[in-house]
Amino acid sequence: MLRMFCLLFALGLFLPARLLMVPACAKENEVKSPALTVGERSTSKFAKEIAALVSRQEQAWNKGDLDAFLGEYLKSAQVTYVSNGSVKRGYDAIREHYLKRYGNSKSSMGALRLSDLEISDIGDKHVLCIGKFTVIHHAHVPIYGRFSLIFVKSKGAWKIMYDHSSQ
Incomplete structure (x- = not known):
């Protein structure tokens, strides 16, 4: 049965298989992501730098390296993470949140795919990046x-x- 789902998934003929059976059809936590691209709406002069940073985060996550993923965050009490109605302030609180929710290994963190980046400057020292x-x-x-x-x-x-992340 699983082989049939995988075959239908591979051929693009069975939408539920495409949505639900991805992990069964691939090696555990394997992600074949194309390189992140900067969308047409991006206006930042720093777009390539920010896209490269976000790509490094995606790669670190997919290796199960939480510390490398979080290494792109400002190590400060002012750094803020907002998701699912809660607010975490400070690098240590954010790290604790990620550890609790996802662990610190490839098997527990799973696979991350980032896409549809739109990158805009906010003045000379700040950049906004939105995506999926x-x-x-x-x-x-x-x-x-x-x-x-x-x-x-x-x-x-x-x-x-x-x-800020929302589901």
Whole structure:
């Protein structure tokens, strides 16, 4: 039965198989993402830098490296994460949230896919990036949503200072 779903999925003939059976048809937590592209609505002069940073985050997640994923966040008490009605302030609180929800291994974190980036400058030192995400983790149930990130230039590097995700 599983082979039939995988065959139908591969041929694009069975929509529920395409939506629900992705993990069964691929190696565990394998993600074949094309390189992130910057959308036509992007106006930032820093768009390539921000897209590369977001791509590094996606790669770190898919390797199960939570610390590398979070390494793109500003290590400050002012960094803020908003999701599902809750607000986390400070790098340590955000890290604890991710650890609790996703763990710190490839098998528990699963697969992340980011897409449809739109990147705009907010002055000279801040950049806004919005996009879409899909996470498939241990429950094998895809989580879809949108995100918005505000980056700040800190010590010569772009860092996430505000992260909002909604499903």
